[in-house]
Each structure stands twice: as C-alpha cells, then as structure tokens.
Amino acid sequence: MFNQMKIAFYVTGGIASYKSVSLMRELIKAGAEVKVAMTPSATKFVSPLTFQVLSKQTVHVDTFSENDPKFVQHIHFADWADFSIVAPATANTLAKLANGIADNFVTSALLATTTPVFIVPAMNEHMYEHPATQTNIQILKDRGAYIMEPATGFLAEGYSGRGRFPDSTIILDEIEGLIINQSDSLPLQGKQILVTAGGTKERIDPVRYISNDSSGRMGHAIAEAAMKKGAEVILITASELAVHSQIKQIKVESAQEMYEAVDANFENINVLIMAAAVSDYTPVKQENHKMKKKDELSIELKKTKDILKEMGQKKAHQLLVGFAAETDNIEEYALKKLKEKNVDFIVANDVSRRDRGFNSNDNEVIIYSKQDDPVLISLSDKSRIAERIIELIIEQLG
Ligand SMILES: Cc1cc2nc3c(=O)[nH]c(=O)nc-3n(C[C@H](O)[C@H](O)[C@H](O)COP(=O)(O)O)c2cc1C
Known part of the structure; x- marks a missing residue:
C-alpha cells in the first residue's frame, strides 16, 4: 500500500516526538519514501540526526537555510510529496495550521501542500480538550484534513487521560484506511466481502473444548488483502489474532455462533470466503460445571451445521470460496466439495506438512473452480x- 509513496513527515515539539521515529521507520519498512521536516521545538526532543540517519534524507528545520538556488526548499518539499503526515502535532502547531500561520519550515510547507494531510495530535488531556484546540481541530477537519483521535492512557504528566500518541500499528491502519477511502480506482470498491477465520471451539464444559490447529492467519490475511483492494470487509473470526482497524470484526467461538454470524450477513455480501476451520462435531451436551475426573469418559458428539453447504444452497448473486484442508486425496476431496456444496472456488491445501498450512506462516494451495483449470500458488x-x-x-467478479 505504501510502496513508492512519497511521504512528507512533519514532526512538532511534543514529548511523543520520540515515538514518531518508529512510526517513520514502519512507513519506510512498508515501502514508502519518507522525508522529514521538524519544528525547532521538535529538535529539543529528538535530534534531526536521528531522523536523517534512519530516513537517509536531509531533515529540514530552518526555513531560511536555502542551500540550493534552484528551489525554495519548503515549497519543493511540499510539492515533492504524495501524502503528508504530522506526527505528533502539538496544540501550538494545530492552532497555526487552523489559522494559516507559516512561521517555520513545517507550517510553511503544510500551508503550501496540496496532498492529503493526516494529523496525529498528542498532548496533555486538558490541552486537547481545551475549546481552542477543539475549535482548531474542527476547522482543519472542515478543510479536509484527517485528524486522528488520540489514545487514552498513561500520559507523560504521570496520570491517565486522553491525548496519548497511539501505537504505530494503529496509526498505520488508519492511514491505510484513509488512502483506501480516498482512492477511486481500487478494484473491490463498493464490494462487500465476508471472510471467516480460525478454528472454532466446541465447549465440553466451562474450561474444556474441542478445537483444531488452525491459527486464523490465512483468513486474517485474506481479509486484509481484500480490504487493501478497497472492499468493505467483515471478518468473522474464532482466532485471537489482531485485526486491522479498517476491517469489521465479529468474534465467535463455536461453529453454531459462526453459522449464525455468516447467515445474518450473507444476503447483502458479494463474496463469502470460508477460510475458518469449522469443527465438524460438537458435544451433544455442554456441562455447566467443570467435569470431575473419572476413570473413563465418553463424550457424545453431534454434527455441526455445514456452513459452506448451507450458504451454497442459499446462494443467489454471491461468489462462494471454500477451503479444503486435507491430509490425503486432496484433489478428489476438493473437486467433490466444489460440486456438492455449490461453491465457485475451492482453495485446497495439504495440512499434513509442518512447513505449511495450519499454524504455519506459509502455505501452498491449489485453487479449483468449475470453469477453469486448477491454479497452483506455490509455497x-x-x-x-x-x-x-x-x-x-477480482478477475472472476469482472
Ligand atoms: C517537556 C515538554 C513536553 C511537551 N509536550 C507537549 C505535547 O505533548 N504536546 C503539545 O502540544 N505540546 C507540548 N509541549 C509544548 C510545546 O513544546 C510548545 O507548545 C511548543 O511551542 C510547540 O512548538 P511547535 O508546535 O512549533 O513544535 C511540551 C513542552 C515541554 C517543555
């Protein structure tokens, strides 16, 4: 998403400016080209040298340091960028931006920029909630700037409150969301995609359950890939993995809960991708109290609802993608599933190997469809x- 994006990164003089070093590094790691400008106050908290070494670019602080006669530096800096981030933004700089004041490199370049501007305010709670700051934020929002909500938590002042600089991953998620919303050329824009993930848990008693080795990584990765292509994504997950803030998450535990969540959302979606490892069986009886140890124990199981099959029967305009996690006869089972469950694609994988599939970072799959030859996506x-x-x-949706 950030690949080759040119980001003008503005740092102002708040205590959180040290955190913006890691935010900048994350952007670079994600493929962005980042150039930094700092207010003179910001340099009292973090040295420009830190940003210079890590960004491998000159850091701008002094508006009048005009070393290259071909350019006016703050205009050149503003014009170079595709996207601007102010992190952290002090109450002082917010006030200047709201009023069009251009008295240092940062405020001058931000007055000259035509890119989207993403602002991360961070300050003491009372400064943040002061009517002056709130009015300035509203003015900037009305002019089209994107202002992130600060986090609540332990402040530098030694007490808890609203005003903290959020974690880098949360900021990155929100920037990605903004880029997606502002783009009008993403192939899945206007499409709703429902993804299931993780291994369901079938309770035996309050502390014991039957489950499987699925980590949820494949389903979560699919949800994120669809979101990055512009889709509105609902992820129904039985996994504890983190979920991108731009994805609507529905947490479930059992196969029955997953079925109900899928069923409730199925009608309006364009695509259902069932990457969850749904338990085939569940205990007939669920004990309310922890079961006592016995010499022998048998648990009677009953079949759970086959979600893919049920949705295959209901299917109208929806595209259905199922997963077949098998240890043998993979092709045969995948083709059978494709036919019997009225599914458009079956993504088949071999879960007998430790280097791929369940609980691994990698996978190798073959995608079967009714109309086309199987497609291998190698490890x-x-x-x-x-x-x-x-x-x-995307190809299938045309
Ligand atoms: C130790 C210290 C911490 C500060 N932290 C913040 C802060 O987190 N947020 C803020 O808005 N101002 C903070 N300030 C006040 C700003 O540094 C001050 O308003 C400054 O003029 C901001 O300049 P700038 O907006 O040009 O960077 C802090 C000041 C000091 C001395």
Missing part, C-alpha cells in the same frame, strides 16, 4: 497467497 507467505486469491476473485 509462499500467507499474505502473498491471500493476495493471489483476492486477485483471482
């Missing part, structure tokens, strides 16, 4: 596999 990272699956879905 690679699950996020790469997810991207390829989403590409095939």
Whole structure:
C-alpha cells in the first residue's frame, strides 16, 4: 500500500516526538519514501540526526537555510510529496495550521501542500480538550484534513487521560484506511466481502473444548488483502489474532455462533470466503460445571451445521470460496466439495506438512473452480497467497 509513496513527515515539539521515529521507520519498512521536516521545538526532543540517519534524507528545520538556488526548499518539499503526515502535532502547531500561520519550515510547507494531510495530535488531556484546540481541530477537519483521535492512557504528566500518541500499528491502519477511502480506482470498491477465520471451539464444559490447529492467519490475511483492494470487509473470526482497524470484526467461538454470524450477513455480501476451520462435531451436551475426573469418559458428539453447504444452497448473486484442508486425496476431496456444496472456488491445501498450512506462516494451495483449470500458488507467505486469491476473485467478479 505504501510502496513508492512519497511521504512528507512533519514532526512538532511534543514529548511523543520520540515515538514518531518508529512510526517513520514502519512507513519506510512498508515501502514508502519518507522525508522529514521538524519544528525547532521538535529538535529539543529528538535530534534531526536521528531522523536523517534512519530516513537517509536531509531533515529540514530552518526555513531560511536555502542551500540550493534552484528551489525554495519548503515549497519543493511540499510539492515533492504524495501524502503528508504530522506526527505528533502539538496544540501550538494545530492552532497555526487552523489559522494559516507559516512561521517555520513545517507550517510553511503544510500551508503550501496540496496532498492529503493526516494529523496525529498528542498532548496533555486538558490541552486537547481545551475549546481552542477543539475549535482548531474542527476547522482543519472542515478543510479536509484527517485528524486522528488520540489514545487514552498513561500520559507523560504521570496520570491517565486522553491525548496519548497511539501505537504505530494503529496509526498505520488508519492511514491505510484513509488512502483506501480516498482512492477511486481500487478494484473491490463498493464490494462487500465476508471472510471467516480460525478454528472454532466446541465447549465440553466451562474450561474444556474441542478445537483444531488452525491459527486464523490465512483468513486474517485474506481479509486484509481484500480490504487493501478497497472492499468493505467483515471478518468473522474464532482466532485471537489482531485485526486491522479498517476491517469489521465479529468474534465467535463455536461453529453454531459462526453459522449464525455468516447467515445474518450473507444476503447483502458479494463474496463469502470460508477460510475458518469449522469443527465438524460438537458435544451433544455442554456441562455447566467443570467435569470431575473419572476413570473413563465418553463424550457424545453431534454434527455441526455445514456452513459452506448451507450458504451454497442459499446462494443467489454471491461468489462462494471454500477451503479444503486435507491430509490425503486432496484433489478428489476438493473437486467433490466444489460440486456438492455449490461453491465457485475451492482453495485446497495439504495440512499434513509442518512447513505449511495450519499454524504455519506459509502455505501452498491449489485453487479449483468449475470453469477453469486448477491454479497452483506455490509455497509462499500467507499474505502473498491471500493476495493471489483476492486477485483471482477480482478477475472472476469482472
Ligand atoms: C517537556 C515538554 C513536553 C511537551 N509536550 C507537549 C505535547 O505533548 N504536546 C503539545 O502540544 N505540546 C507540548 N509541549 C509544548 C510545546 O513544546 C510548545 O507548545 C511548543 O511551542 C510547540 O512548538 P511547535 O508546535 O512549533 O513544535 C511540551 C513542552 C515541554 C517543555
């Protein structure tokens, strides 16, 4: 998403400016080209040298340091960028931006920029809630700037309150969301995609359950890949993995809960991708109290609802993608599933191997469909596999 994006990264003089060093590094790691400008106050908290070494670019602080006669530096800096981030933004700089004041390199370049501007305010709770700051934030929002909500937690002042600089991953998620919302050329824009993930848990008693080895990584990666292509994604997950803030998450535990959540959302969606490892059986009886130890124990099981099959029967306009996690006769089972469950694609994988599939970062899959030859996606990272699956879905949706 950030690949080759040119980001003008503005740092102002708040205590959180040290955290913006890791935010900048994350952006660079994600493929962005980042150039930094700092206010003179910001340099009292973090040295420009830190940003210079890590960004491998000159850091701008002094508006009048005009070393290259070909350019006016703050205008050149503003014009170079595709996207601007102010992190952290002090109450002082917010006030200046709201009023068009251009008295240092940062405020001058931000007055000259035509890019989207993403602002991360961070300050003491009372400064943040002061009517002056709130009015300035509203003015900037009305002019089209994107202002992130600060986090609540332990502040530098030694007490808890609203005003903290959020974690880098949360900021990155929100920037990605903004980029997606502002783009009008993503192939899945306007499409709703429902993804299931993780291994369901079938309770025996309050502390014991039957489950499987699925980590949820494949389903979560698919949800993220679809979101990055512009889809509105609902992820129904039985996994504890973190979920991107731009994805609507429905947490479930059992196969029955997963069925109900899928069923409730099925009608309006364009694509259902069932990457969850849904338990085939569940205890007939669920004990309310922890069961006592016995010499022998048998648990009677009954079949759970076959979600894919049920949705295959209900299917109208929806595209259905199922997974077949097998240890043998993979092709035969995948083709059978494709036919019997009225599914458009079956993503088949071999879960007998430790280097791929369940609980691994990697996978190798073969995608079967009724109309086309099978497509092999050879062993690679699950996020790469997810991207390829989403590409095939995009082709199918036309
Ligand atoms: C130790 C210390 C911590 C500060 N932390 C913040 C802060 O987190 N947020 C903020 O808005 N101002 C903070 N300030 C006040 C700003 O540094 C001050 O308003 C400054 O003029 C901001 O300049 P700038 O907006 O040009 O960077 C802090 C000041 C000091 C001395």
